[in-house]
Amino acid sequence: MTALRDLVRPWQRYSYGFLDESAKRAVRRGLLKAIAIPGCQISYASREMPMARGWGTGGLQVSLTLVEPESVVKVIDQGADDGVNAANIRSFIARASGARTTTDTLEATLIQSRHRIPEERLTRNQLLVLQVPDPEPLRAVVPDISVARIMHADADYGLMWLKLYEQLVQAGRVTQSSSYPSLVNGRHIMSPSPIPRWDTPKLHQAENLTLLSAGREKRLYAVPPWTDVKPLEFSDVAFKVEDQTGRVCERTGATGQFMNEMPLLDGTSTFELSDAGFAEKLARRRAGEAVTIGPTYYVDGELQP
Amino acid sequence: MAYVAAxxxxxxxxQAECLFREALGSITEERVCEIQRSLPYLVDRVMGEASLYAPDLAALALAQSGGELSEAVLxxxxxxxxQPRIAYAAPIALDRQLTVRRISAAFKDVPGGQVLGPTLDYSHRTLKTEVLAGQPFTPTPVTPAEKPSERAPPAVAGWLRDQGLVPPADDxxxxxxxxxxxxxxxxxxPAPRAHTLQALARSDTGGTLALGYASMRGYGSVHPTVNEVRLCEADVMMPHPKGGHFNAGRVRVSEAEVVSRAQVDGKPILKLGFAATLGWNEVKTIAAATLDLAMNTAGAHPANETEFVLYHTExxxxxxxxxxxxxxxxxxxxxxxxxxxxxxxxxxEASPEEPPDVAPDDTPVLEEALP
Structure with a gap:
């Protein structure tokens, strides 16, 4: 006689990847819709995670939905693999999925990041998941999401342009720093998450798929491969990335990449590469190890086509 | 210097987690039971904000977090x-539940009477410092009433409806x-009413009180009268596979209903604001019921905006x-x-053929640029 227990899978305290199957299905549906309408914010239930809201729970839900046992996972916070929260998220994904982890961008198949895109160029076999604190690029001009939703539907972006123009008039330059609003696929204005302006052009016509997820605000959006992502700029005032001229990484001697600035007692600063995985490889190569370093988006501070 | 891997x-x-946990010491079943027994109102607050009725789990959450409330709720x-959804219980009609406390501020007396029940409302808030000197505090035993109060007094709103003072309920x-x-x-x-009431039920007690209080104090258009506050032990009636329902146990539920004057088509009417939570959370339900009334009424105060209230009391x-x-x-x-x-x-690189008309002023730059 067949017992009931023969018909079901053995009981587990948590599902594979922590999230239950219905939660994963809801995230997948949201992601498919987000990919179909590049840059458009798709609402989703956003489950509570065993981590505080605002600490990467949105990115985590996407990563846990897509991770597989054979995935290779890299997690960075502000570019660093050893940031305390990156370490925490990485160990949770590894624990919930059994996937291997890495600090090498080239090796990773799934990269969850808070506010940086790696310097080495991502390829078609890689997924980038960006954590998003505030998905609404129009928040600064209209705090109510119900109103912003209607403005997106109407492509009513006049207030956003006005905001940038006012910055220009009042301060002599566009003062938007990170989270630079960008037009995706010629239709939706998107917040690329608080990545520096340096990273924004990396999304344009990228080979990889980028998924953006705001857990607290319950919104998903995506930049599919080979999609236009254009930072808002006036025809006579060009978009500018952060200036890295003259900055040399103290540990690796690298130049022309995004640097962390560290103040010194004498009033000057020292610099180090913000992309810690990249810096690690450069340092190892310097020490004589054979290390594969991929092509970078920027060479000597110049964006490569 | 060798580069240290990340x-x-x-x-x-x-180690940071170890430090926190070591300071709290071992968590035993006894400790959890003691929390559940000695701090039922704290357990209720956590269950209300978590929207999960599980006193033992709530007490465990408090034990694990050392009483850090937002951690316990999380x-x-x-x-x-x-947790999977196995079945949906039947709706609870509060006027048919075992009621331990039910008061109305709108009338001197109401059908079913004013039932004070367990409360500190009229106590003198003095610390029993003798306890710290080794003298236990033993509460005075309750003297049973000659005639017990009604098991389930009728809803005050029912009387208001019969009088045509508030619109009939949607049944x-x-x-x-x-x-x-x-x-x-x-x-x-605009949020469906179910979402609004659910969000208020699981809202943060402090946040809900702050916004509700602001509205009551005069920033809002609502001057609430407490029509009814009720604490119940409600039966959880679950559907039985063979039809009908069975009683799966009882949960503590608190409810508040406030009334305020309003106008519909130029005619004055009374409007009801309602909130209910799992656990006995009186102050939250009164504040939430006031917000239920205040939301989506005309007025510039944030408490008049559903979106503002629901987002910021999470x-x-x-x-x-x-x-x-x-x-x-x-x-x-x-x-x-x-x-x-x-x-x-x-x-x-910029091509400033025409420099901006207005002289650059450095003051707003950093403010705008800061994330």
Missing amino acids: RGGETAIK LLRAYRTT TEQDSGDIPDLTREPVLF PIESAGFCLHFKLPHYVTFQSALDVFRGGGAAAD
């Missing part, structure tokens, strides 16, 4: 979301499983976001510094 953070976070919420039967569920779909605005979202500012923000700050310094060489 692993420093892992040891640090592990623990319980994170557990709740992993449409709805399958419990069809009610929009805030925890399974995102709230969008306990784990607000606490989590506030705490996230402890995370490093040095990349965004670097980006802001770049703008503040004027963009260096990149500024030269």
Whole structure:
């Protein structure tokens, strides 16, 4: 006689990847819709995670939905693999999925990041998941999401342009720093998450798929491969990335990449590469190890086509 | 110097957690039971904000978090979301439940009477300091009333409806499983009433009180009269596979109903504001019922906006976001510094054929640029 227990899978305290199957299905549906309408914010239930809201729970839900046992996972916070929260998220994904982890961008198949895109160029076999604190690029001009939703539907972006123009008039330059609003696929204005302006052009016509997820605000959006992502700029005032001229990484001697600035007692600063995985490889190569370093988006501070 | 592989953070976070847990010591079943027994109102508050009725789990969450309330609520919420939905209980009609406390401020007396029940409302708030000197405090035993109060006094709102003072209730039967569920779909605005009431039920006690109080104090248009406050032990009636319902146990439920004058088509009427939570959370339900009335009425105060109220009284979202500012923000700050310094060489690339009309003023720059 067949017992009931023969018909079901053995009981587990948590599902594979922590999230239950219905939660994963809801995230997948949201992601498919987000990919179909590049840059458009798709609402989703956003489950509570065993981590505080605002600490990467949105990115985590996407990563846990897509991770597989054979995935290779890299997690960075502000570019660093050893940031305390990156370490925490990485160990949770590894624990919930059994996937291997890495600090090498080239090796990773799934990269969850808070506010940086790696310097080495991502390829078609890689997924980038960006954590998003505030998905609404129009928040600064209209705090109510119900109103912003209607403005997106109407492509009513006049207030956003006005905001940038006012910055220009009042301060002599566009003062938007990170989270630079960008037009995706010629239709939706998107917040690329608080990545520096340096990273924004990396999304344009990228080979990889980028998924953006705001857990607290319950919104998903995506930049599919080979999609236009254009930072808002006036025809006579060009978009500018952060200036890295003259900055040399103290540990690796690298130049022309995004640097962390560290103040010194004498009033000057020292610099180090913000992309810690990249810096690690450069340092190892310097020490004589054979290390594969991929092509970078920027060479000597110049964006490569 | 050899480059140290990126692993420093892992040891640090592990040890930080060890420090916290070591200070709390072993968590035993006795400790959890003691919390449940001695702090029922704290357990109720956590269960209300977590929207999960499980006194033992709530007490465990309090034990694990050392009483850090937002941590305890997060623990319980994170557990709740992993649990499957097995069945939907029948709706609870509060005027048919075992009522231990039911008062109305709108009338001197009401059908069923004013039932004070267990409360500190009329106590003198003095510390029993003798306890600290080794003298236990033993409460005076209750003297049973000659005539016990009604088991389930009728709702005051029923009388108001009979009098035509408030519009009749919508009695449409709805399958419990069809009610929009805030925890399974995102709230969008205008929010369905089910979402509004669910969000208020699981809202942060302090946040709800702050906004409700602001509205009551005069920033809002609502001057509430407490029509009814009720604490119940409600029966959980579950559908039986063979039809009908069976009683699966009781949960503590609190409810508040406030009335305020309003106008419909130029005619004055009374409007009801309502809130209910799992656990006995009186102050939250009164504040929430007031917000239920205040939301979507004309007025410039934030308490008049459903979106403002529901977003900003979410306990784990607000606490989590506030705490996230402890995370490093040095990349965004670097980006802001770049703008503040004027963009260096990149500024030269710009083609300022016509410099801006207004003289650059440095004051607003950093403010705008800061993330």
